[in-house]
Amino acid sequence: MRTETVPLSGPSPGTTRTLTRHHWGQEGARPKVYLQGGLHADEMPGPLALYHLMQLLDLAEAEGRIVGHVVVVPLANPIGLSEWLLHKPVGRRDLEGAHNFNRGYPDLAALAGDGLEGQLGADPAANVATIRAAFGKALVGAKIETEVDELRIRLMEATHDADIVLDLHCDHRAVMHFYASTARPEITDLLSRCTGAELALIEDSSGGNAFDEAHTAPWRALRDRFGDKVPQPCFSTTLEYRGQLDVSDAVAAEDAGGLMTFLVELGALTGEADPAHGPAEEMPLAGAVEFMAPIGGIVTWVTDPGDRVAEGQLLGHVTDPAARRREDLLAPTTGLLFRQELWTTCLKGQGLCHVAGHEIRRQGDLLSN
Secondary structure, eight states, X not given: OEEEEEEEEOSSTTOXXXXXXXXXXXXXXXXXXXXEEOSSTTOOHHHHHHHHHHHHHHHHHHXXXXXXXXXXXXXXXXXXXXXXXXXXXXXXBOTTTOOBTTSOOOXXXXXXXXXXXXXXXXXXXXXXXXXXXXXHHHHHTOOOOSHHHHHHHHHHHTTXXXXXXXXXXXXXXXXXXXXXXXXXXXXXXXXXXXXXXXEEEEOSOOSSOOTTHHHHXXXXXXXXXXXXGOOOOOEEEEEEEEETTOOOHHHXXXXXXXXXXXXXXXXXXXXXXXXXXXXXXXEEGGGEEEEEOSSSEEEEESOOTTOEEOTTOEEEEEEETTTTEEEEEEOSSSEEEEEEOSOSEEOTTOEEEEEEOSSOOOOSOOSOO
């Protein structure tokens, strides 16, 4: 194992930050698997799972079982980790510019596409290497205006040539679920069987260029441009490890075990592995519908994440005691209630929960802000 410390320029004179990457296996070995946690810096189930995973990787290395290249960045957002407001971590956005840390990543196909004209031949493997080199060169020349821009670039410097990219997040209150594209469906199935995720939300173009999509969308765009010369070598996903309060060593150790099984099944480690779970239910991200609070008030629930609900079914209530008013929260579609807000109070128009169904209900930008 080797540890790499990447300097980040600080926001003001006399300040600096660093990004820490841990590597197992040899540079250039395949598959290259990248895992990170804490991009939204108030979401800690992923970083704790990665802490336990790193202990397991140390043991695997001592046993000579590492054959791929595994990169772990357990805390991917030193900016967000330092930003607190009123005794709470802000986490999702930076305080200076209100940028979502998981949006706005560079469009590698746009940056590198013109330079690939005339460079691709009949050998798909050679084309993959050429494209990855072009991605790396594009990142070196990418424009950096803010420290959030710099963080995005530094993260992708370690991921643009990866075969597998796992971005570990969590929700407020939720079942384990993940977001994936239609690329590499066999990996989508494998990930759910190794981790126990209940739901896979599938979409190729979610909007906002989130970290996961910034790794799969460029290959699709280049394939549209150059045709069959461009394969799809990368699988990237946002894996939501339940809710913000689901932080314990017991759960994290179990999650780390699932990730180790995934690494063995991918061929990054040698050994025997037996995925312990069934496949996740796959639904279109465009079928996941959010329920917005009809009034401000106190939120109470008669359902929990993981419940199957029918459209119009009672999920809970919002109560305004001063006005002696109560409004019902009704399921916006039929399907799986997979997440709820953690807070017990809300403002009018605030999103309170999501139900995922098989019927397409939305279009345009599909991710929450």
